[in-house]
Amino acid sequence: MAITAADVKALREKTGAGMMECKKALTEANGDAAEAEKILKEKGLAAVAKRAERATSEGRIFVRQNGNKIAVAEVTCETDFVAKNTDFIALGEKILDIVFEKGYTKVEKELEDLVLELATKIRENMSLRRLEVIDVPAGSAASTYVHSDFKTGAVVVVEGSDSDDVKVFAKDCCLHLAAFTPSYTTKEEVPQSYIDEQKEIFKAQMAQDEKMASKPENVKAGILQGKINKHLAEICFVDQMFVKDDKVSVAKKLEEVSKAVGAKLSFKKVALYILGK
Known part of the structure; x- marks a missing residue:
């Protein structure tokens, strides 16, 4: 069966494989597009398997709040080039979509299969290294932050009030985490x-x-x-000098904000996410 340029283009658009790879697969499959797609997938899986031991030290931190829940996903890959790839970024966002849609709280096979599908297409080792879902209690203020390099993310939930002032404080605490990268929240954790x-x-x-x-x-x-x-x-986070006021600690600033809003505030969640750590 003759292989046309249109056949090659259609297979390439569907699989993301190179033009010559698509042409060879179609030839091997005698023009059967479905069989050619299967051939390319098998070759891609084989390539990924060979790379399974390669380090995945690059990637992105994805963070999103949806109502009273916050989801954090860390997706890793081998190279910074792939981490900046639009398909890779779309993969991370798709993972969060599914997490909120289906209520996942840990890495599930469906999510792993999504990662494997892109890894097969790009032929680079990838993994969903971390997935966490955080509940935000009613009457609490929550904030998230992802640094511009997408390798550092932060989540802070403050209980006691959901006023605008507390939301600003929670946001500042996220910035503080990213800037000072504390190892612990309190001394008691050390x-x-x-x-x-x-x-x-x-x-x-x-x-x-x-x-x-x-x-x-x-x-x-x-x-x-x-x-x-x-x-x-x-x-320790609460004992560090506050990022927006280096004359007081984070704990002292929490007390000041508590007095300002007339509520007893406390940290429900303080989390720093650093790629690979």
Whole structure:
């Protein structure tokens, strides 16, 4: 059966495969478009399988709020070039569409199949690395943020009021997360093993300081604790200096906003999403 240019074009538009690949597949399938599409898919799957062990260190963070729910999806790929591809971006948005439509709260096969379909077409290893759905309680203010490189995202939900002032505060907190990338929300979340490790590091540094050697042990202990407290304030969200007012901590700013709106506010959700972490 003769293969026409129109046949090749139609198959190319449907599969996204190259012109020569489409022509070869149609020839192999004796002009049967459906069979040619199957051949291309099988070849694409084979290519993806070969790439399965390749690192997917690029990609995008997708965040969207729909009513009282916020969905976050992290879709990864091999190259920044593909991460900027319109089909890849459309894939992330489609995943969020389905999450809200079907109420998914974790990675489901339907979503994995969508990723595999595009990976087969582009022939680059991809994965839906993370999916999270966050509930926003009634009377709460929520905000989301995705940085311009799409590799960092943030979600903050503040309970106690949904006033405009609290919404602005929640948005500022998202910007704060992206700017200062705290490792923890509060000191209580920091593992004791991490604190002990930092103490050993600071002790070693102090031991190399000649001026420190002559100080009494109780003074050294106080200095050591001061260093730990300062370090924890640097890595814990509520203790960091607020992004819009570096004279007060995030916790203090929360108190100020609480007084301003006449409500007791608290953080229901504070989440930072960094691609690959």
